[in-house]
Amino acid sequence: MNIVALIPARYAATRYPAKLMQQLGNKTVIRHTYDNTLATGLFNDVWVVTDSPIIFNEITQHGGKALMSKKEHESGSDRIAEAAEQLDVDIIVNVQGDEPFVQKQPLQKLLDAFRNDESVQVASLMQVLTDEKLIADPNYVKVAVNNKMDALFFSRSVIPYQRDKNVNPVYYEHIGVYAFKKQALLQFTKWPITPLEAAEKIECLRYLENGVPLRMVVTEYMGVEIDTPADLERAGQLLQQNMQ
Structure with missing residues (x-):
């Protein structure tokens, strides 16, 4: 089975522009993500897919692999699909560029979802x-x-809502790391943006709205996703703890 990791890396992020080029310890955020993904040893190849010459150079000048993509993609999945279409690959893992603490065990569990159930087309953490x-x-x-x-719904709102205070629901945070069979990823790009996806700004809702289940895999720890300057500060603290 040919398994490739693709890391979508957009420079002009809406909430935190240039976040992937922010310094985290002795490396930029995107280099931490690339290096840690490569270090898992799970993939036949690892590529950063970016619209930015700055990010492209940051990766390639340090010995990594990067591909240039169009600027106008609506989502990270759309961006990596452009690259995936040209690749001879069975499973594609989308590791978000703002996940600098990528680890082997969660990604291994994600890939096991496909090995344990052949019906799985898309999985996430x-x-x-x-x-x-x-x-x-x-x-x-x-x-x-x-x-x-399998996912029932993704939302930025609190789900489930605790109407009955005697019931203690489990709350799960969706981690933006996906794995796809190649055809499922390419099909995603052919569908228009769906109403719930547009409202929530959560791309994986497009799968649910088109009737494709997402198999969710629980992981105990994935570090800090960099969405805001406060997240970067938390990531710096975590990096220091890990180095001690």
Whole structure:
């Protein structure tokens, strides 16, 4: 099975422009993501797919692999699909460029979802959220699942809503790391943006709105996703802790 990791890396991020080029310890955020993805040893190849010559040069000048893509893609999945179409590959893992603490075990569990169930077309990661402040934060995408661990819905709102205070629901944060069979990814780009996706600004809702289930995989730890300057500060603190 040919498995490739593609890292979409847009320079002009809406919430935090140039976040991938921010310094985190002795490397930029995007280099941490690339190097840690490569270090897992799970992939036949790892590429950064970017619209930015700055990010392209940051990766290639340090010995990594990068591909230039169009600027006008609506989502990270659209961006990597452009590159994936030209690749002879079975499974594509989309590692978001703002996930500098990528680790082997969660990605291994994600790939195992395809090995354990041939019907799986798309899979993604989630982790348990317990901090009430983060549960209420719209920057943290929540996901509700069924008893097969397929996603029922993704939202920036609090889901589920705790109407009955005697019931203690489990809250899951969706981590923006996906794995796709190649055809599922290419099909994604042929569908127009769907109403819920447009409202929530959560790209994977396009799969659910077109009837394609997402198999969710629980991971205990994925570090910090860099969406805001405060996240970068938290990531710096975590990096220091890991170095001690």
